[in-house]
Amino acid sequence: MDVYLSSDQLDLRRDVRAFLDREYPPERILQMEQDEEYPDDFYRECAKRGWTAMAVPKAYGGSDGSVLDLCVFVEEVGRTSISLSTLYITGTIFGSHALDICGSKEQAAQYLPGIVSGEKRFALAMSEPVAGSDFAGMQTKAERVDGGWRIEGVKGPISGAERAEVIIAAARTANFPGQSRQKGISLFLVENNPGAPTPGLRFEPKRYAAMKALMVNEVHFEGVVVPDTAMLGPEDEGWMNLARLMDPERLANAAQTIGVAQAAIDSGVEYANNREQYGQPISRYQAVSHPLAEAEAEVAAARLLVYAAAHKRDVEGPCPKEASMAKMLANNVAARATSAALQCAGARGYERDSHFMRRVLEVRGCELGGGTSQIQRNIIARFMGM
Numbered sequence: 001m002d003v004y005l006s007s008d009q010l011d012l013r014r015d016v017r018a019f020l021d022r023e024y025p026p027e028r029i030l031q032m033e034q035d036e037e038y039p040d041d042f043y044r045e046c047a048k049r050g051w052t053a054m055a056v057p058k059a060y061g062g063s064d065g066s067v068l069d070l071c072v073f074v075e076e077v078g079r080t081s082i083s084l085s086t087l088y089i090t091g092t093i094f095g096s097h098a099l100d101i102c103g104s105k106e107q108a109a110q111y112l113p114g115i116v117s118g119e120k121r122f123a124l125a126m127s128e129p130v131a132g133s134d135f136a137g138m139q140t141k142a143e144r145v146d147g148g149w150r151i152e153g154v155k156g157p158i159s160g161a162e163r164a165e166v167i168i169a170a171a172r173t174a175n176f177p178g179q180s181r182q183k184g185i186s187l188f189l190v191e192n193n194p195g196a197p198t199p200g201l202r203f204e205p206k207r208y209a210a211m212k213a214l215m216v217n218e219v220h221f222e223g224v225v226v227p228d229t230a231m232l233g234p235e236d237e238g239w240m241n242l243a244r245l246m247d248p249e250r251l252a253n254a255a256q257t258i259g260v261a262q263a264a265i266d267s268g269v270e271y272a273n274n275r276e277q278y279g280q281p282i283s284r285y286q287a288v289s290h291p292l293a294e295a296e297a298e299v300a301a302a303r304l305l306v307y308a309a310a311h312k313r314d315v316e317g318p319c320p321k322e323a324s325m326a327k328m329l330a331n332n333v334a335a336r337a338t339s340a341a342l343q344c345a346g347a348r349g350y351e352r353d354s355h356f357m358r359r360v361l362e363v364r365g366c367e368l369g370g371g372t373s374q375i376q377r378n379i380i381a382r383f384m385g386m
Contacts, residue, residue, distance in 0.1 A: 004307040009072045016076040019049070020084075029081045030353055033212045038163060042084050043091060047118025051088075055096035060112035062096070067248050068310040071255035075303075078259025082362040083213035085256040089249070090160045091115075095122030097248050098168055098187070102233030102241040107189065111166060123164035124249075125155035125190075125219055126242065133375050135170075136181035136239070140221060142171035142188065148227040149173075151188065156218030159369070162203040163194050163215060171221075174236050182239035187232040190224060200224040210361035247313050247323040250370050254306045254323075254330035257366040261299045261334035264359040268292050268341030271348075288344055295337035302326075302333040321383035328376035331367040338363050 002010065023045070032039065046052045054069050056062025070093060077085040092115050099108045114120030131137040140153025151171050161167055167190045174184040192198055202220040233241045269292060272283035282288045309322035342349040342356040349356035367373055 003304075004068065004311050005072065009069060012069065013072055013076050015049075016051075016073060017079075019045070020077065020080045024080050024084070026355060030355070032081070033083065033210075033358065034353070036212045038215060039081075039084055039087060039213055040163075043087060043121065044118055046088060046092075047116070052092050052118050053116040055092050056112050056116050057100065057108075060108060061116040062112065066310070066314040067251055068307060068314055070248065071251055071306055071310045074252050075255040075259040075262075075306075078256030079263040080259075081213070082256060082260060082365065083211050085259065086159055086211060087121075087214050089252045089256070090123050091121035091164070093248055093252055094124045094168060094245070095120065095166060098122075098124075098232060098241070098245055101244050102187070106229070107232065111189070114165070120166055121160065121164045123158055123161040123167045124245075125158050125161065125167050125169040127157065128153070128155055129218065133372060135242075136185070138170065138172060138185070140169070140171045142173050142186060145225060148225055148230065149188065151190070151221040151224045151226065153221050154218055155221070156204070157206050157208075157216045158219050159211070159216050160214055161192075161217045161219050162205070164192060165194065166190070167192055167219065168232060169219075169221065170238050170242065176236075184236050185238040186235050187238040187241060188226050189230045189232050190221075190226055191230075198224060208365065210358060210365050243320070244318060246370070247318055247320060250323040250327040250376075251306060251310050251313065253366055253370045254302070254327040255310075257330045257334040257363055258299060258303050258306060260359050260362050260366070261295070261302075261330075261337040264334075264338040264341035264356065265292055265295050265299065267355060267359075268295075268344040271345050282344075291340035292344060295333075295340045298333040299337055302330045305329055321380055324371075324376040324379040327370065328373050328380070331363065331373055334363040335360075335367065 053062040054065030058064045074085045074089060077088060096115055099112055111120055128138050128140060130139060140155060142149040142151045151169060169188045169190050170185055172184055173186040176183045192201060200223040202222060204218040206216045206218060208216055272288050273281050275282050306326045309319060309326040312319045312322055338360045342360055345356045
């Protein structure tokens with residue numbers, strides 16, 4: 001089923017799996033989530049092994065990896081922990097692709113080598129408490145001041161913001177009556193020193209049912225001043241640049257979700273083969289085996305769609321319809337697969353610290369991030385001419 005993968009990508013998958021099995025066994029993931037332990041060591045190891053370099057062009061010290069490379073990587077990491085895979089997506093993919101799409105040469109030279117070395121982690125501040133799916137309804141504003149811009153507003157929920165060295169923040173810089181509401185939004189590179197935040201930058205932790213190891217925050221911009229050189233891309237055209245960034249984010253989201261689903265299925269099969277009732281393993285009963293078999297087929301189909309969309313993005317460029325189809329299908333299939341695995345484990349799967357329950361919650365979070373399934377359907381329908 002790996003028809004889209006090269007031998008190098010298969011080697012990458014094996015290397016990542018060997019590393020995670022050795023360094024992040026299930027008991028460590030459980031403890032990490034219970035303790036809400038931010039996985040600094042994982043990010044450092046990714047840098048040492050050259051994995052943070054995948055999304056960065058060779059001109060800046062990276063390995064110029066493809067979107068398909070990134071999907072293979074985050075799928076395998078997602079099989080172990082959504083906290084780890086989301087840290088990688090936010091820390092490297094957001095920054096590297098944003099700088100590649102709309103950054104200046106000076107901005108790329110300033111930040112991209114830091115992604116390669118692991119010294120720079122990014123976060124993307126798009127959503128707001130009052131403007132989630134209605135992105136153009138944002139209330140965060142940036143006003144001109146001498147030599148730069150003053151940003152006022154609240155962003156959230158934002159994954160990994162408190163530990164990021166750079167936050168890509170979207171803010172309204174102008175209004176154009178009679179034109180699209182998306183026009184007049186600009187992007188800014190806001191530097192943050194974890195432990196000693198930029199003046200006016202305040203983080204409010206938000207607690208969620210899953211992904212506890214990766215800090216999620218509301219980010220308060222209270223008169224944060226950035227220089228003119230911090231603007232990312234043309235003024236008032238931030239929406240268009242963000243739209244171009246969405247393909248890699250949505251495909252990475254889909255890939256990590258497939259990883260979570262596959263891990264749930266594998267755990268369900270292992271449990272069913274070892275759990276005995278009425279004198280035989282419960283895997284012998286079709287009521288147990290058939291839902292897992294159906295989930296296996298659905299996950300395989302969704303994986304192929306993710307890989308095909310990533311390949312199209314690498315070869316042909318932006319593919320919003322295919323990226324949305326991949327994310328929607330992966331999220332929905334993963335929800336069914338994790339639910340089937342939990343049902344197989346019964347009450348043990350429903351325990352608070354169960355890996356079955358953790359994975360159910362993880363895929364629900366994936367469905368909400370990067371645009372909900374309803375938003376993906378809107379995008380698909382629009383490209384169908386509806």
